[in-house]
Amino acid sequence: MQEFNISEGNLEQCLKCNLCTLVCPMMQVNEYYPGPKKAGPDGERYRLKDPDYYDYALKYCLNCKRCEVSCPSGVKVGDIIQAARLKYAGHNLRDFVLASTDLVGSLSTPFAPIVNATLKARPVKAVLHTVMGVDAQRKFPSYSQKTFTRWFRKASVPGGEADQSGFERFVRFYHGCYVQYNYPQLGKDLVKVVNAAGYGVRLLEGERCCGVALISNSFGRQATRQARANIAALQQAVAAGEDIVTVSSTCTFTLRDEYPNVLHLDNAAVRPHLTLLSRWLCRQGPLPFRKDLHLRIAYHTACHMQKLGWRSYTLQLLRQIPGVEVIELEPRCCGIAGTFGFKKENYAWSQAIGQGLFDAIREIAPDYVVTECETCKWQIEMSTGVPVLNPVSLLAMSIV
Amino acid sequence: MTQEFDVIIVGGGVTGAAAARDCALRGLRTLLLERGDICDGASGRNHGLLHSGARYAVTDPEGARECIRENQILRRVASSCVEPCDGLFITLPEDSLEYQDRFVQACRAAGIAAEPISPEEALRLEPAVNPALIGAVKVPDASVDPFRLTDANIIDAVRHGATILKFHTVTEFIKEKGRIAGVRALPHGESGPLEFRAREVVLAAGIWTAELARSAGVRIEMLPSKGALIIFGHRVAGMVINRCRKPANADILVPGDVVSVLGTTSDKVPLDTIDDMHATPEEVDLLLWEGVQLVPALASTRVIRAYAGVRPLVMAGGEGDGRNVSRGIVVLDHELRDGVPGLITITGGKLTTSRLMAELVTDKVCEKLGVKAPCRTALDPLPGSEKRHPKAEEPYFKRAAIGRHGSEADRMDFKRGREIICECEQVTRAEIAWAVQTLGVRNISDLRRHTRIGMGTCQGSFCIRKVARVLAEELGKPELERDFIADYLQERWKGMTPVLWGDTLREAEYMQTMHRDEI
16 A cells, blocks of 8 residues: 555554654653644645645654654654655754764864864853854764774775775775764774674765755755765665675664655665664674673663664674673663754753653663764763763674 | 514525625624524535636536636635635546637636646646646636635624524524514524514525425425535645536545545435435545546545535426536525515525625615615625734644634634644634634534534544533533534544545544444
8 A cells, every 4th residue: 555655754644643742752841842743744734735834843853753663554754744844944054064064074173183172162162052052061072183984094905904905705884974073983893893703894985974964954955965975875885795884873774764755765775785783793603702891781772773673683782792781771862863952942852851861871870871873972971971882882892 | 582683594504604794794684593503504515616617617608707706706805715726627638628628718708717738737736637638727716615704704794793593493484464574493402483583584595495495485496416525634736626528527626724625426316315415435436436537646545534415406497417407596586486575595506606696685685675785795805814824933723723714813812722622633722712602613513614623634533532521611511521522423433434444444443442432
C-alpha cells in the first residue's frame, strides 16, 4: 500500500493515537510547542489548505524522531515537520553560522588556538549571547589545529604512522565535521580498530558535511547540494565494492534517512552499504581485546541512534570487552539536539529536557558515558562533568 | 400565547437563513422555524461548490448566468465562507475536444471567464489532475462552506432582529377565511404546539416542502433526487476539478476546508425515504471509480466518510433522472397559483444561488406587505467576512477558528478556553462556547456542523469524550454527557460504514475498542 501512497510522510495513516505526543521530549517542558501530532500530520492538513497555517512554534521540534520511532502506523511525523520547516520557515545569520559546520570548521582550524581561546573569553561570549543569540552558558567544542584528513594523508602512506598499504580489503570512512575539525583523535581511533579487524581505511572522494544542521535550520538548497555530492561520493565507494563506515549516529541517520525522506534524494543504492562502525564490526571476527581494563561505562542511546535502530550492535560489542561493565541508560533525549541548544532562547528548555538523563548519569557515576553522538557528548560533559566517549574510542582503548 | 410576525419562514437551510436575513434587513419582523438544526437537509449535504456556472453553460445558459453573478457577489460579501480557488474542466482522451470548444463558447456567452489552457499548464496549476488529459479550461469555480454561509446569514438575521427557533416542527397551518394566517409548531421535548401568526408564510423547506404544502392545502410536485458524496481525509487538489463533458456521475472534486469532497451520484428515490439518507457501498464504488479518472491519487487516498443528500427538484413536467429537471429558481405565489393567500414557496435553485433565491422571495413578501425597502444582501458583507486568513502572529489555537469563522473568531473568549478539544480540526473550548451562545447548539451533531468538531481524520474517536464533557458543561446540563457520546458515535458510524477499508477500517477498530461501552 505504501508504494502507492501519494501523501507525503504517510500523513493519512495517522490514527491520531497520540503515542508520539507521549514520547516527545519537547512536549514535556515547553507549553508553546503544539507537539508532534499537531505540528505534523494534523498541521499538515491545514498547511495543504493554506500555507498561512504554518505555525512558527514548529521551530521547537528537536528533530529527534522519537515520534517516528513510536508511531504504530508508520507515519513519518518528524519528516512532515522537517519538510514544513524547510518549505516555510525563515532563518538568520546566527542560524547560518551554526548550520554551516563545513565552512566555519575550515575557517577555524587554521587559527584553532586563537578561535578556541576567543570562544572561551567572557566578552566574546557576551557578544555572542546578545548579538548572535548563542547562549553564553554553552561550552563550544574546541577546534583542532590539524584536520583529520591532513593527518590521514600523511599517516596512511607506506611507512607512515598509520600505514594502510599492507591491507587487501578496505572500508571507506565517512568522518564527518566533528572528526575533521574538532576531534581528529576519534578518526585515528577508527583507523586503529578497523586495522585490527583486518581491513584498511580509505577516505571518500569529495565528502561534504552531511547537512543535518542545514536541514534543521531550513537551508534546504544548500543541504541538497551537499547531499548530492555525498551520495555521489558514497556511490563511488559502493561501485568499488567497499562498505562505508561512520562514527556519528547523526551523520549516519542524515545520510540514510533524511536524504530520501526530507530532501527527496534517491540513496537506495548506497543505503545498504552505509553503517556505523559497531554494526560493521559485529559482522567481522573477534577483536584482539586487552584483558587488563576495569571500567564502568553507561551507554546513552542518542535519539538518532534510536531511529537507526542499531543500538543492540553497539551494546553487543561493548559487552564483549573484558573488564568493562556496561550499564544501559534509559533511552531519553539529552536536550541539545544539534544546534538547537546553542540558541539562547532554547537553553533553558534544552537543559530541562536533559535533566532526567543528567540525574541518572550522576547517580550511576560511571567512568565514562558512551554514545555515538557528538552533540550529546558536549551536552552531557557540560551538564554532568562525566567524560563522554564514542564507542569507537572505547574500542580503540580496549584492543591490544 | 400567540406571537405575531410580519413573515414566518419555514426551513432553516441556506435558503431559509438567507431569506430570514433579507427580510430582517428590510425591516420585517421575521421568524424562522426549523424542525431540526440549521443545515440538517440538503444545505449540509452537498459538495460545497460555489459554481461559476460553467457546469450549466451548455445545458442551461440562464442558470449559468445566475451562477456567475451570484458567484461574484458571494466572493465579495461572504469572503470568510468562500475560498476563491478556481476550477478546472479537464478533457480526457475518451472525451471530445469539440465538446470543450462548445463548452468554452457557451461559458463566454453566459459571461463566465473560461480560459482554455494546455495540459502542461493544467498540470502545473494542479499537479494532482490526471496526467492523461488532452485539454483543460480554467473557470472561476470556488469552494464555499455551506454550514458557515448559513450560520453567517443566521447570525446577521438575529443581529437585525429576526427570531430563529430551531427544533420546532410545524404541525399545522392556521387558516382563516381561506388565507394562511400563521403556523402551529411543536418545540421538541414539549407536549403542546405554540402558535405563531404572520401576514405571510414562506416555505423554504427543500424536499420537505411537498409535504408541508399538502398540509397547507396546495400541491407541489417534488422529485427527490439522491446524491451521494465521499470525503477524503485531506486536500488532494487545491482547485475544483470537473470533467468537461455532459454532466454525469462523480465528476466534480472540491477542496472543502481541509478535506476533498467527490460527488455526486443522481438517483430518483421515493419521497418516503428522504428522512433516512445514507450512501451505499455501490455508490461509493461508483464514485471512486469515476473519481480516479479525474485525480488518479484518489485511488489510494484515505476515504473518511460517505454521505448522501436529496436535491429538492421541482417537477417541471416529464420524467427524468434528476439531472434533466430544471434546477432553476422557483417562486410560487400561492395566492395567484392556488387561490391561497398568505403562502409563498421558494424552491429549486442551488447553494450558489441561495442569496438570489432569498432576494426573489423577499421581494415577493415585500410586494404582498407593501414594503418598499430595497434588497441589500448583494452589497452588505456577511458577519465574519472582514477577515479570512490567520496572520503569522495569531496563536495556533486561534488559527483554525479564524479560517472557519473569519472575524467572528475575535468574539470568542480564548482567555477562558484556549484548550484544544478536537485536535484534528483544532476546535477549542472557546469556539464551542461561541457556538453554544451564538448558534444555539444543542448536541454534538449540531456542534459538528458549525465548528467541524469530529469531522477530521479520527471522526471523533479521540475527542468525543472531551467534547461531550465540554459541551455538557457549556450547556449547563452535565447529565447529557453520556447521551451525547452514544448519539454521536452512532452518527459517525453511519458515515464510516460504507467506506470501511484501509486506514478508515483501522480507525474504526480503534474507535470501537475505545468506546466499546457506548457502541
